Amino acid sequence: xxxxxxxxxxxxxxxxxxxxxxxxxxxxxxxxxxxxxxxxxxxxxxxxxxxxxxxxxxxxxxxxxxxxxxxxxxxxxxxxxxxxxxxxxxxxxxxxxxxxxxxxxxxxxxxxxxxxxxxxxxxxxxxxxxxxxxxxxxxxxxxxxxxxxxxxxxxxxxxxxxxxxxxxxxxxxxxxxxxxxxxxxxxxxxxxxxxxxxxxxxxxxxxxxxxxxxxxxxxxxxxxxxxxxxxxxxxxxxxxxxxxxxxxxxxxxxxxx
Amino acid sequence: xxxxxxxxxxxxxxxxxxxxxxxxxxxxxxxxxxxxxxxxxxxxxxxxxxxxxxxxxxxxxxxxxxxxxxxxxxxxxxxxxxxxxxxxxxxxxxxxxxxxxxxxxxxxxxxxxxxxxxxxxxxxxxxxxxxxxxxxxxxxxxxxxxxxxxxxxxxxxxxxxxxxxxxxxxxxxxxxxxxxxxxxxxxxxxxxxxxxxxxxxxxxxxxxxxxxxxxxxxxxxxxxxxxxxxxxxxxxxxxxxxxxxxxxxxxxxxxxxxxxxxxxxxxxxxxxxxxxxxxxxxxxxxxxxxxxxxxxxxxxxxxxxxxxxxxxxxxxxxxxxxxxxxxxxxxxxxxxxxxxxxxxxxxxxxxxxxxxxxxxxxxxxxxxxxxxxxxxxxxxxxxxxx
Numbered sequence: 001x002x003x004x005x006x007x008x009x010x011x012x013x014x015x016x017x018x019x020x021x022x023x024x025x026x027x028x029x030x031x032x033x034x035x036x037x038x039x040x041x042x043x044x045x046x047x048x049x050x051x052x053x054x055x056x057x058x059x060x061x062x063x064x065x066x067x068x069x070x071x072x073x074x075x076x077x078x079x080x081x082x083x084x085x086x087x088x089x090x091x092x093x094x095x096x097x098x099x100x101x102x103x104x105x106x107x108x109x110x111x112x113x114x115x116x117x118x119x120x121x122x123x124x125x126x127x128x129x130x131x132x133x134x135x136x137x138x139x140x141x142x143x144x145x146x147x148x149x150x151x152x153x154x155x156x157x158x159x160x161x162x163x164x165x166x167x168x169x170x171x172x173x174x175x176x177x178x179x180x181x182x183x184x185x186x187x188x189x190x191x192x193x194x195x196x197x198x199x200x201x202x203x204x205x206x207x208x209x210x211x212x213x214x215x216x217x218x219x220x221x222x223x224x225x226x227x228x229x230x231x232x233x234x235x236x237x238x239x240x241x242x243x244x245x246x247x248x249x250x251x252x253x254x255x256x257x
Numbered sequence: 258x259x260x261x262x263x264x265x266x267x268x269x270x271x272x273x274x275x276x277x278x279x280x281x282x283x284x285x286x287x288x289x290x291x292x293x294x295x296x297x298x299x300x301x302x303x304x305x306x307x308x309x310x311x312x313x314x315x316x317x318x319x320x321x322x323x324x325x326x327x328x329x330x331x332x333x334x335x336x337x338x339x340x341x342x343x344x345x346x347x348x349x350x351x352x353x354x355x356x357x358x359x360x361x362x363x364x365x366x367x368x369x370x371x372x373x374x375x376x377x378x379x380x381x382x383x384x385x386x387x388x389x390x391x392x393x394x395x396x397x398x399x400x401x402x403x404x405x406x407x408x409x410x411x412x413x414x415x416x417x418x419x420x421x422x423x424x425x426x427x428x429x430x431x432x433x434x435x436x437x438x439x440x441x442x443x444x445x446x447x448x449x450x451x452x453x454x455x456x457x458x459x460x461x462x463x464x465x466x467x468x469x470x471x472x473x474x475x476x477x478x479x480x481x482x483x484x485x486x487x488x489x490x491x492x493x494x495x496x497x498x499x500x501x502x503x504x505x506x507x508x509x510x511x512x513x514x515x516x517x518x519x520x521x522x523x524x525x526x527x528x529x530x531x532x533x534x535x536x537x538x539x540x541x542x543x544x545x546x547x548x549x550x551x552x553x554x555x556x557x558x559x560x561x562x563x564x565x566x567x568x569x570x571x572x573x574x575x576x577x578x579x580x581x582x583x584x585x586x587x588x589x590x591x592x593x594x595x596x597x598x599x600x601x602x603x604x605x606x607x608x609x610x611x612x613x614x615x616x617x618x619x620x621x622x623x624x625x626x627x628x629x630x631x632x633x634x635x636x637x638x639x640x641x642x643x
Contacts (some may be wrong), residue, residue: 091509094609105293106326110291110294112298113298113299113302116333119329126363126364140608159324159326
């Protein structure tokens with residue numbers, strides 16, 4: 001399988017604190033790939049290394065065939081237009097309205113006429129399920145769920161092939177979280193996106209993720225589909241999926257089938 | 258998989274054909290993707306203006322790829338053409354185009370509001386004027402309420418001196434007073450030097466060298482030291498108050514205090530106001546010393562006045578009331594600066610941008626109020642012959 005994102009033997013360290021020691025994984029085209037692990041297991045750190053915010057101490061990363069740490073100017077430009085990142089808290093620019101936030105990448109990276117950009121922005125707003133009136137609001141005036149949707153619309157502004165999501169459903173109520181999961185799958189199916197998401201929402205893992213990796217002990221302790229991972233005897237996996245919440249979810253899943 | 262090296266394919270292209278009178282055929286080709294649309298978008302933007310009442314036929318069978326931005330360009334052009342009386346038709350399209358078209362259909366607005374009319378835009382300055390007037394009025398009302406509340410809390414606190422936050426009082430005095438000494442030293446010394454230098458040139462012409470002492474002694478103690486110190490403190494401490502309280506507002510610390518029954522007025526505002534009212538007169542006293550010393554240095558070097566002559570003259574020429582008037586202004590200036598700083602800090606809304614805005618407003622307001630208050634003092638004290 002050719003990998004859209006490939007990480008090999010990655011080593012990350014903060015001072016004396018070794019976060020990753022030989023992490024390897026591969027995300028295939030069109031997959032929704034989950035990164036899972038307890039708090040402090042380095043999920044978000046791994047994501048930040050892959051998108052080029054945090055320099056790793058060793059190993060190799062390839063995203064869409066490029067190494068995000070060794071790019072010339074044109075390649076960096078190209079890469080940033082072809083991935084979208086949804087940060088955990090949305091990270092919308094608070095001085096801009098929702099419409100300006102979404103339109104910003106289009107205005108900066110293309111020379112499309114302004115009224116066309118405005119139309120694209122409105123299409124994106126509908127696409128992520130925001131009401132039309134949200135366009136003129138500032139981020140401080142939005143609810144948590146709306147912030148996530150607006151941030152997703154901004155991540156999708158340039159029609160990327162690759163979407164990074166950092167805990168997309170955290171802070172949403174179960175109904176909102178489920179709707180957001182559904183939206184992500186729908187967008188993947190229709191736009192052919194590849195999605196990499198950091199999550200510890202078991203519901204997301206059970207419902208929309210195709211394959212995922214579980215981080216623990218500074219390594220990937222298991223990688224694969226849900227059944228493959230569940231079959232791994234590693235204690236971290238046991239804790240996750242055979243604790244009370246995991247058992248409930250797994251029972252529900254068997255019941256559903 | 259699309260990767261960087263494979264990607265430098267064809268940018269989007271558009272060929273115009275005129276197969277018959279009144280018929281325009283647009284043959285699309287290349288990559289209709291966001292990153293390669295610029296040329297075609299500009300071509301369409303320019304050309305559509307000249308087309309009217311035509312039959313426009315799109316041919317999308319030759320495109321290599323299309324993404325949502327490409328589809329939106331088509332949609333956008335179609336709408337503009339229709340508005341100009343053209344009939345638009347897609348005569349050929351490949352699967353990629355059709356898939357994208359159907360995919361975006363539910364999300365594409367059939368009609369987009371065409372901006373606001375011109376008269377509306379012309380009225381914007383008037384609307385802004387009205388809004389800022391109303392906001393100014395509301396600010397004033399809120400400030401008066403704040404003033405009343407903080408005074409009440411202060412008076413109630415007097416009844417229970419043990420419950421007063423002595424630790425935050427001393428911390429603010431240290432921050433606003435002690436740590437401000439270096440910058441106050443520098444500014445006050447330079448002010449003294451500048452005044453003496455300018456005065457020396459004029460006075461020497463009249464041979465009135467000795468009167469430099471009167472000039473420095475009165476102007477520094479009565480006006481310059483209080484004013485300069487207050488302005489430095491407004492920039493240094495007033496802004497810090499606004500930013501501190503603003504951040505606490507954003508991180509919901511203020512809300513947490515309220516629900517736990519800790520009145521922010523009592524815990525945050527009153528100690529700051531009181532602390533600054535104590536610290537500023539002390540700073541003014543210090544600025545008096547340094548400012549006069551600055552003047553003394555210039556008088557010595559430039560006018561040849563000896564140190565002892567200067568001090569002797571200072572004692573006899575400068576009435577002590579000038580000094581007291583300067584010190585007396587301190588608590589008033591401090592009260593204004595701290596009030597405005599805390600008031601603006603508590604006004605910060607729940608976004609990061611507003612911290613910067615309110616900090617700026619706070620400094621501008623307090624400097625203005627300090628100068629206005631100083632002017633008021635000048636008038637009143639002169640009328641009273643002090």
